Amino acid sequence: MTHDELIAKAREHLKPIERMDECRVRIAEFPNVRVRETVVVYFSRSHKDDTMEVCLDRETGEFVSATYAPPKSQ
Helix, strand or coil, X not given: CCHHHHHHHHHHHHHHHHHCCCCCCCXXXXXXXXXXXXXXXXXXXXXXXXXXXXEEECCCCCEEEEEEECCCCC
């Protein structure tokens, strides 16, 4: 995908967030856009279903974001 196609796709993914009542920001309020090539590293445990994900800049290894998904309730 081109950068323009990636930006358009990212905007589509943000639309549900924009529609949330508690979200007071709009996509149009963020005119500065850049595209980074990233990699997501997934960590999991064999005896539990929780996971950690770390997103890094593919070229530099610079931290972009991280998430933790706790175990699902049984």
